Amino acid sequence: AKKQAASATTIFGKRGMSLEEELNESNQYYLAKEIAVVHKKPTPIQIVKVDYPQRSQAVIKEAYFKRPSTTDYNGVYHGHYIDFDAKETKSKTSFPLHNFHEHQVKHMDECLKQGGICFALIRFVVLDRIFVYPASNLITFWRAQMTGGRKSIPLDAVVADGVEINYQLNPLIPYLDGVDELIARTQQGGN
Amino acid sequence: AKKQAASATTIFGKRGMSLEEELNESNQYYLAKEIAVVHKKPTPIQIVKVDYPQRSQAVIKEAYFKRPSTTDYNGVYHGHYIDFDAKETKSKTSFPLHNFHEHQVKHMDECLKQGGICFALIRFVVLDRIFVYPASNLITFWRAQMTGGRKSIPLDAVVADGVEINYQLNPLIPYLDGVDELIARTQQGGN
Ligand SMILES: [Mg+2]
Ligand SMILES: [Mg+2]
Numbered sequence: 510a511k512k513q514a515a516s517a518t519t520i521f522g523k524r525g526m527s528l529e530e531e532l533n534e535s536n537q538y539y540l541a542k543e544i545a546v547v548h549k550k551p552t553p554i555q556i557v558k559v560d561y562p563q564r565s566q567a568v569i570k571e572a573y574f575k576r577p578s579t580t581d582y583n584g585v586y587h588g589h590y591i592d593f594d595a596k597e598t599k600s601k602t603s604f605p606l607h608n609f610h611e612h613q614v615k616h617m618d619e620c621l622k623q624g625g626i627c628f629a630l631i632r633f634v635v636l637d638r639i640f641v642y643p644a645s646n647l648i649t650f651w652r653a654q655m656t657g658g659r660k661s662i663p664l665d666a667v668v669a670d671g672v673e674i675n676y677q678l679n680p681l682i683p684y685l686d687g688v689d690e691l692i693a694r695t696q697q698g699g700n
Numbered sequence: 701a702k703k704q705a706a707s708a709t710t711i712f713g714k715r716g717m718s719l720e721e722e723l724n725e726s727n728q729y730y731l732a733k734e735i736a737v738v739h740k741k742p743t744p745i746q747i748v749k750v751d752y753p754q755r756s757q758a759v760i761k762e763a764y765f766k767r768p769s770t771t772d773y774n775g776v777y778h779g780h781y782i783d784f785d786a787k788e789t790k791s792k793t794s795f796p797l798h799n800f801h802e803h804q805v806k807h808m809d810e811c812l813k814q815g816g817i818c819f820a821l822i823r824f825v826v827l828d829r830i831f832v833y834p835a836s837n838l839i840t841f842w843r844a845q846m847t848g849g850r851k852s853i854p855l856d857a858v859v860a861d862g863v864e865i866n867y868q869l870n871p872l873i874p875y876l877d878g879v880d881e882l883i884a885r886t887q888q889g890g891n
Binding site: 548571 | 731734736737739741742743744745757758759760761762763764765766768769770774775776777778779780781783807810811813814815816
């Protein structure tokens, strides 16, 4: 499966696009086909100084990046609330938990409690493998870490509990296939 | 009802807070009580120039406001995807449609098709009345306007199809009461 994914990537993906750009393109496809409405949230900025020149648009002259209080992506798919963050790692063996912040994990936990479908979209850059990994599993590892557990999620665990997504032509990253699987699990009583 | 709402406002609201601040406070209440997870999206910014001074945080030196491609608020409530924008008008008789942009109305239409609960939260500032007004009705007025229809939604129509929300102590703007009503209508086959 790895070899296949790598060759598909050569054909369709990696046209100098970042994971974010590939997801934006995938979301545009889903939107155009009326399959789902998912958008990346803008980066939160603390604006300090704005100039309002005559006859032209306002210019922000001083601003700072703020830490996001939620995940980056959310939207609606077949009546389901979808919420996720996309993360990349260069590790070949595990996904380091420091890629997430406490408030993001808390946000996913809050959304799960409201019946949302929440996950991390994880790309192992070197392995060229992408997974939809359920927030419930991520939260378990996150909490274990706080009480002396390991600081990363082993690839084996990501493979076991996640859903692998292979590049294709349209959408580039068909992650809603993974979401379908998570919805099916929820309806079977798991999460 | 008008007089009552005005006096409640004097007590609880209007502590120099904007509608956005009042909604943020309401959303914080809903979040803390595990009733719903709704956040305002950050304002989208086009960043042109960033300085990275040594030993201190990045400073954005030139940036511009971008037109948002979606509404301002979304989230999850009892398994439902919630999506809305908050708008104020000083008119006493109608809500001017120019408060919305084409892409926002399109976004609400897209979300409705996916089974989301979409609406405008409209405040008539002078009347001191707030309504949850269904996106489906807004879209009808919007399209009629394009073919020669009126350029505003009469207050009577907002009263007839919307749900009036009265200020209270916690949350300040209990707009989910209006959402409950919209969900009930959807389940009765309307929208
Ligand atoms: Mg992110
Ligand atoms: Mg707005």
